[in-house]
Amino acid sequence: MVELRGDLGAGKTTLARYLLQALGVTGRIKSPTYAIVETYSGSQAGYGLVGSFLAISHFDFYRFNDPMEWEDAGFRDIFATAGLKIVEWAAKAHPLLPPADIVISIELRHDESRQVSITLK
Numbered sequence: 001m002v003e004l005r006g007d008l009g010a011g012k013t014t015l016a017r018y019l020l021q022a023l024g025v026t027g028r029i030k031s032p033t034y035a036i037v038e039t040y041s042g043s044q045a046g047y048g049l050v051g052s053f054l055a056i057s058h059f060d061f062y063r064f065n066d067p068m069e070w071e072d073a074g075f076r077d078i079f080a081t082a083g084l085k086i087v088e089w090a091a092k093a094h095p096l097l098p099p100a101d102i103v104i105s106i107e108l109r110h111d112e113s114r115q116v117s118i119t120l121k
């Protein structure tokens with residue numbers, strides 16, 4: 001699980017879009033703010049595995065406030081299945097979420113530049 005941290009508007013979804021595109025996702029990449037999750041099939045061809053696909057789920061838990069939804073919306077199943085999970089606002093789904101493998105923190109500075117730090121857990 002890759003956790004994207006940063007304030008509102010820091011650039012988490014934007015970074016996720018580039019990451020998804022780099023993993024071979026084509027077409028429109030929506031912010032998962034309303035649906036909480038958007039799922040994709042990444043093509044790993046760029047990594048030499050022609051014909052192999054990677055299941056990717058992009059979450060935004062900003063509006064998540066009902067723990068029942070974890071079960072009902074199938075989030076538990078997604079996390080129990082192989083594939084890449086990219087998560088915005090992970091703290092809002094604590095303690096249901098598994099711990100992150102990689103944390104990418106984005107800080108929007110006053111001059112509009114972004115400072116990004118990556119931590120491998």
Ligand SMILES: Nc1ncnc2c1ncn2[C@@H]1O[C@H](COP(=O)(O)OP(=O)(O)OP(=O)(O)O)[C@@H](O)[C@H]1O
Pocket residue numbers: 006007008009010011012013014015060088114
């Ligand atoms: N690296 C960047 N350079 C310039 N503009 C950026 C960059 N990253 C994001 N933006 C712009 O900042 C705005 C907010 O970006 P984005 O939606 O990715 O933020 P977010 O962290 O996902 O916000 P939220 O917490 O609401 O989900 C958008 O208008 C986007 O185009």
Ligand SMILES: [Mg+2]
Pocket residue numbers: 012013014031060088
């Ligand atoms: Mg976002």
